[in-house]
Amino acid sequence: MELGTIERELYIEATPEIVFEVVSDPALVSQWWPDEARYETVIGSAGEILFADADGGKVEALTVVDLQPPTRFSFRWTHPAGEEAVEGNSLLVTFELVAQGQGTLVRFRETGFRERGWTAAVLEETYQDHVHGWDHFLPRLVAYAATLDART
Amino acid sequence: MSSTVDDDLWSALGDPTRRQMLDLLLSAGSGTSTSLSERLPVSRQAVAKHLAVLLRAGLVQGRTAGRERLYRIDEEQFARALAQLNAVSTAWDSRLRRIKRLAEALQKGDQ
Numbered sequence: 350m351e352l353g354t355i356e357r358e359l360y361i362e363a364t365p366e367i368v369f370e371v372v373s374d375p376a377l378v379s380q381w382w383p384d385e386a387r388y389e390t391v392i393g394s395a396g397e398i399l400f401a402d403a404d405g406g407k408v409e410a411l412t413v414v415d416l417q418p419p420t421r422f423s424f425r426w427t428h429p430a431g432e433e434a435v436e437g438n439s440l441l442v443t444f445e446l447v448a449q450g451q452g453t454l455v456r457f458r459e460t461g462f463r464e465r466g467w468t469a470a471v472l473e474e475t476y477q478d479h480v481h482g483w484d485h486f487l488p489r490l491v492a493y494a495a496t497l498d499a500r501t
Numbered sequence: 502m503s504s505t506v507d508d509d510l511w512s513a514l515g516d517p518t519r520r521q522m523l524d525l526l527l528s529a530g531s532g533t534s535t536s537l538s539e540r541l542p543v544s545r546q547a548v549a550k551h552l553a554v555l556l557r558a559g560l561v562q563g564r565t566a567g568r569e570r571l572y573r574i575d576e577e578q579f580a581r582a583l584a585q586l587n588a589v590s591t592a593w594d595s596r597l598r599r600i601k602r603l604a605e606a607l608q609k610g611d612q
Contacts, residue, residue, distance in 0.1 A: 355593055357593065357594070357597055359601060361600070361601045361604045361605060362605050363604035363605050363607060363608035364608065367607050367608050367611065368600070368604045370607075371603050371604045371607065372600060380599075380603055381596055381599035381600050382596055382599075453604075455597070455600070457593065457597060459593060
């Protein structure tokens with residue numbers, strides 16, 4: 350991979366409108382990433398995401414940079430609390446959504462490691478363990494989705 | 502290791518010429534500033550500057566061989582750098598998989 354940038358592409362069998370909600374709506378974001386997400390879905394909104402753990406958890410700043418439903422959502426995170434999120438003090442995450450067939454092509458990109466410094470990579474690594482915690486959640490979600498299917 | 506040293510490590514890896522130099526050192530096993538500059542579109546002086554950055558980050562080690570310094574990769578530090586880079590992208594792979602499952606479950610629920 351290009352050092353300093355993470356890029357991924359994936360196809361999702363859901364409309365861009367649904368995928369956009371999942372990647373941007375704080376209530377849904379907290380179902381795939383932090384335990385709680387507090388921000389407004391408005392460009393410039395400065396909020397935070399919270400990760401619970403045995404040590405009392407961690408809080409990371411998050412600022413919405415771009416919001417164009419249902420094609421583009423972009424935010425900066427990991428900047429020091431109280432500081433404005435700019436290039437150099439934060440990581441920039443961008444989701445681009447392109448309608449394709451019945452579904453959506455998602456282009457994901459995270460940049461800023463080079464500018465932000467090595468500590469950001471270390472920070473991400475510390476979240477690794479937390480990430481695996483979500484394996485408990487997924488079976489419940491799939492079961493829930495199946496009950497919705499059965500009703501139709 | 503302090504975060505200052507970590508930042509050195511990251512910015513050392515951030516430069517394309519230095520990444521080429523690491524590639525060359527990995528494939529050749531070792532190299533001098535002369536041998537590296539012959540394979541790169543930069544001067545021997547520029548190579549020497551880049552080598553100084555790599556040395557400071559602990560990514561290469563140098564020893565005197567005849568009239569020149571011979572450089573090789575510090576495998577432990579290099580492996581450490583790669584492991585951390587991989588950890589970052591693995592974290593996002595997991596998140597993206599969850600995004601996919603969640604969106605597809607919601608799509609089915611809508612129908």
